[in-house]
Amino acid sequence: MNVRRTGIDLDTSLGYALKEAASALRSAMEDALRPLGLGVTQYACLELLDQRPGLSASDLARGVFVTRQTMNVLLQALERDGMVARDADAALGRSLPARLTTRGRAALQDATTAVRAVEVRMLTGLTEAEQTHALQVLTGMASALRAPAPPDPDGA
Template identity: 50%
Template sequence: MSQEVVGDLDLSVSYVLKQVHASMRAAMEESLRPMELTVPQYACLELLGRNSGLSSSELARRAFVSRQSMNLVLRRLQERGLLARPSQAPHGRALPSELTDDGRAVLRHASAAARAAEKELFSPLSLERQRRLREDLAECLAAAANSE
């Protein structure tokens, strides 16, 4: 039985993507730490800032975390007064979440910090090369979604 070989990791696009992801995550963690936010908490705030009223399940899916993890994220953000959730679901079982005024204020600072971390990481690339990279990766995602 022959075994498939990944090959030279230095030539693997996916390996470099993983390294970039890890580097971006570390930079974001560092920039969000003064605000006492984790990356999943920031992602949750960002998603709610753009789509108020999302359920825990939808937030989990869009933030790439489990539903259980998202429930912890939501609970912590609610305890800090950054988001509000009704005690009972208005319809069905989903509890829609909304940012509070404090949540919107924290989100403004967190977004600026996250954007600064991203700018720093991608600063070796011109704006045109960043645009091309974003478009190329989006094309790969679209092809993967179409094959599912």
């Protein structure tokens, strides 16, 4: 009996392909960062702090796509390891802006080299124009999903 199924065709679904690529990227990054004693989330936090020093835990959590509670645990571990420093007194109420230490900058430099090698491997075979186009398409997809959903014309 041949049963017709409705749903998403995983072989042609852009969403599924995107999730598969994201999963493969994360796995490759974890493999590259493991020898350095870092994970992807730790690396992302260090990278964000390097580019935007003084961010609060809430700002970092949003930028790294984790909860505030997870970020607080992560920051405590990075502080304990001497990679991040936060002032004991918060000038902005309860927010404790974080910054990289010398050790954190050195760890970030090694991690960035490892992550960049993964990205270069991922982009092998794509021309510069294709890379630019892929970035535009992915940014457009993210923007479309962040915008309010259009009303359902059927009212369902």
